[in-house]
Amino acid sequence: HxxxxxxxxxxxxxxxxxxxxxxxxxxxxxxxxxxxxxxxxxxxxxxxxxxxxxxxxxxxxxxxxxxxxxxxxxxxxxxxxxxxxxxxxxxxFGSHPVVYPTTFTFDPAFLTIPFSEPGGMIEVEFVSIYDGDTAYFTPGFLGDSRVRFIGIDTTEIGSGTFAVQARNFVSSLLSNATTIYLQHDPASGNVETYGRTLALVWADGVLVNYQVVLNGYSQNNYQDSSNALIFNNITLSTWMTNAEKYAKANDMGVWA
Structure with missing residues (x-):
């Protein structure tokens, strides 16, 4: 039946x-x-x-x-x-069909955890952007502490128009956002080898890292075998993988 x-x-x-x-x-x-x-x-x-x-x-x-x-x-x-x-x-279980989610946001419970701890978040203000995966925020995320977005790797500025498009895409998300949070990714930590801050970046509840991959401005580089972060009953690893599949299927950006 x-x-x-x-x-x-x-x-x-x-x-x-x-x-x-x-x-x-x-x-x-x-x-x-x-x-x-x-x-x-x-x-x-x-x-x-x-x-x-x-x-x-x-x-x-x-x-x-x-x-x-x-x-x-x-x-x-x-x-x-x-x-x-x-x-x-x-x-x-016991239900079918099940509509697969297409959007997600963070659990407000993460806001109670300091950014120094895995999963923790901090509210910031956008200052400027260097390229599609690196930006400056206040308070405290300027200069060598600028933020490198986890899980993405956009084309370097100076390498062509696509790099500018990626930067402009991210800049638009951040400059038009009312509220921006940085989140400490449990798998990657919040500081990289060169001293830059690592973070998941949320603009008005939308994960910028994910949007960059979804729109084809970067391949997916996010990895977390422990699946520590789950949004809308789907792991962040799966969200990022699905984003790349979508961009590929639609010949977007780096997959064009």
Whole structure:
């Protein structure tokens, strides 16, 4: 039946899952990276996650949900048919279709943490920009302490018009913002080798680092295997990866 789900749970699963399950079994052997297939009475594959013979290490600690645009099963795995959420996102189990978020902002709880600590934030005012990934803010983020935006690497000023376009894009976001916050990324820290400040930069609740990648002004260089930051039930790593995929698919900027 359309828009219905059938949930299968391991007998030792959390009670919240067992309460929703249509089928409970103790025969579900799964170590976290196995291929999972649904087969018919003739042992023919009807649907599948993964490729038989290959471990799914690149899907570790993730929750996958079939994209609403996919309405038929497939006996061949295509990662592009699946939307990726944070690990153990069980709240959406039993629901389909699920609309994948396209926007996010920070949790106000981070505002209570000082910028010196992982995840902490500080409010600043925009002063000027050097290039698309480096800017100056007050109080305290001038000169050698200027801010290098984490996870992006725009073209250096002096290398052509695209570098100017990237700088102007970021400058517009910052100069038109009413409120700007710097956030201490737990994975990268907040100071780099050369002494510059490292930060995620939020302009009126929008993550500038993400917007730069989404609009094709930089490839995605953000990495955090611990997935410390999660926004709208999606890890920041996934948001940044998805941004690059979008820019590539639409031939934007560096991908044109």
């Amino acid at each position: 359309a828009n219905e789900t059938f949930m299968i749970a391991y007998s030792n699963s959390d009670s919240s899952l067992l309460d929703q399950a249509d089928l409970v079994s103790n025969l579900l052997s799964f170590n976290g990276n196995d291929t999972i297939a649904i087969m018919d009475a003739n042992n023919q594959i009807v649907d599948i996650i993964g490729t038989i013979g290959w471990g799914l290490f690149y899907l570790n600690d993730k929750t996958l949900v079939r994209n609403p645009s996919v309405v038929t099963a497939s006996d061949t795995f295509d990662i592009n048919q699946w939307d990726e959420y944070k690990s153990d996102y069980v709240e959406i």
